Structure formats: structure tokens, C-alpha cells
Amino acid sequence: MTLPSWRDEKLGTMKRAALWLVTVVGEEGTFTKEDVKNAFPGISQADRRVRDLRDYGWRIATHREDARLGQHEQRFVAQGQPVWERGKATKDSSAITDTQRRKILTADGNRCRSCGITPGQVYTDSFETAQIDIARRKVKLPNGTASVQHVAECNRCRVGGRSLEADLGAVLEDVSKLGGLQLQTLTGWIAADEREFSVVERIWSDFRTLPAESRDKVCEALGLPPA
Incomplete structure (x- = not known):
């Protein structure tokens, strides 16, 4: 045509x-x-x-x-709907309004729910600043059905996470198995909507980003064989 x-x-x-x-x-x-x-x-x-x-x-x-x-x-x-064709210019009901966008950002603490960065914050490995927008995330519900829900994400995570699917049922099941100190710790993190990583965890995260040659240097310093 x-x-x-x-x-x-x-x-x-x-x-x-x-x-x-x-x-x-x-x-x-x-x-x-x-x-x-x-x-x-x-x-x-x-x-x-x-x-x-x-x-x-x-x-x-x-x-x-x-x-x-x-x-x-x-x-x-x-391409979306061929709006130049008669009767095809029907608005997408999934589009969000500015009011809905502000509500989602507020509910998500105005931060990326994937990496935690906030608007204007500089990524640690560059001089690039983060911008937060709304992404659609497929969520598997406990009853086996799927739902597409909105979530705040930064420009980097939106690119890398388009195919991600969250499993709400699995999270709820894992939570139900916690007890004692583990449950108390998780409750505190959720209430504060923040988790402070320990020094060891931060070093491990940084170590994982190193090239092989540099990882070997760290192993040498620890008296370990090359990674």
C-alpha cells in the first residue's frame, strides 16, 4: 500500500x-x-x-x-497506529498523564527503583547525571496472571531493563520464610526505603567491575590465586 x-x-x-x-x-x-x-x-x-x-x-x-x-x-x-488512515487515530489508553506521572514518582520516592539513584545525581563511573522517568514493568502476580505496572527508573536502567519481569509471588513467598533478625532487618530497610551497604559489600561490588588483570592484583594482595 x-x-x-x-x-x-x-x-x-x-x-x-x-x-x-x-x-x-x-x-x-x-x-x-x-x-x-x-x-x-x-x-x-x-x-x-x-x-x-x-x-x-x-x-x-x-x-x-x-x-x-x-x-x-x-x-x-x-511505529504505532497509522494515524493517517481513516478511523485509526485512537489514543493509546496505556499512556499516562502528567498527574499520574507525578503520583508514580512520589510513590517511588523520586528515585530509580532499580539502582536507587536520584535526579541530577552523578553516576559513579562517569560525569553523566541521572534523569528519572516512568517505565512499564511486567509483574507476575501470586495467582499466576501478569500485570503491567508503572515504576520510576533512571535513563540507564530503563535501557537495560526493558525485558525484566518481576515476580511478586516469589518475593512474598521468600518474605514468609524469614524470621527473627532477618525479618527485622528487612522490615527496617523497607520502612526507611534505603539500605546502607557495608564496607565489605562495597569493596566486593567494586571488585566485580575490575578487568581480569586488576582482579588478579587484588587476589595477589590477599594471597589468593588469580581470579
Whole structure:
């Protein structure tokens, strides 16, 4: 089926923007606001019409979702509904509103639930600062069904955790087996929504990130054979 021309002004800006992404940018292609401005000269809200496509199932990533992108870059990840076709422009009911987004961030302590980093905090291995956004996480419920729930995640964890699935039933089962000091310790961590790692745990974490040659040096210092 031949697509309409994205240059056809009778279609409206959002439909034209969708066609421009498909025919000019292409899936996995990158673009900037300046590219949108040049493609639709004289249309002041063209970049907003591109953002509106997310409400119709279009996946367009920014540097918040894809750490490989520059601050002004966006990536056309996947096409959603063919909004240029009659009757196909139906909004995606899974899209969240700004109010819902703020509620989720507040409930999650305004921090990444995967690594714990907060907005603006610098990652330990770089000069890059974290940005927190909303991700969708598939959760296996105790009754065997699955639910897609929203969770706050940083730009790095969102990229690496798209295929992750949480198992609520397994967590609840593990909790039920705890007792005494272990249960008290876990309760304290959950109440504070924070866990302080010991010096040994931090060293172990740092050790795991070392290349083999450097790990061997640590083993030598401890009188151990090479790792």
C-alpha cells in the first residue's frame, strides 16, 4: 500500500509528522527538534505534534529513555497506529498523564527503583547525571496472571531493563520464610526505603567491575590465586 506524502498539508501536522518519521527518519533513526523545524517550516507546534504520537502507540525515545542519545536527540523506535488512515487515530489508553506521572514518582520516592539513584545525581563511573522517568514493568502476580505496572527508573536502567519481569509471588513467598533478625532487618530497610551497604559489600561490588588483570592484583594482595 502506497503511503500518502508527508508533504501533503491537507493531512494536518500530526499525520504529516508520522509519515515523515516513517518515510524519512525510519525506525531506529535519530532526529532533533531542529530537524522537525526544518521539515515543517512555519509550523510552530510541529515538535509537539511529534510528541502527541506517543498517545497513539508510537515509541519515540529521548536521552531519558536511551542513554546513547544526546540531550537534543530523539530516536524513532517503533511505529504505532497509522494515524493517517481513516478511523485509526485512537489514543493509546496505556499512556499516562502528567498527574499520574507525578503520583508514580512520589510513590517511588523520586528515585530509580532499580539502582536507587536520584535526579541530577552523578553516576559513579562517569560525569553523566541521572534523569528519572516512568517505565512499564511486567509483574507476575501470586495467582499466576501478569500485570503491567508503572515504576520510576533512571535513563540507564530503563535501557537495560526493558525485558525484566518481576515476580511478586516469589518475593512474598521468600518474605514468609524469614524470621527473627532477618525479618527485622528487612522490615527496617523497607520502612526507611534505603539500605546502607557495608564496607565489605562495597569493596566486593567494586571488585566485580575490575578487568581480569586488576582482579588478579587484588587476589595477589590477599594471597589468593588469580581470579
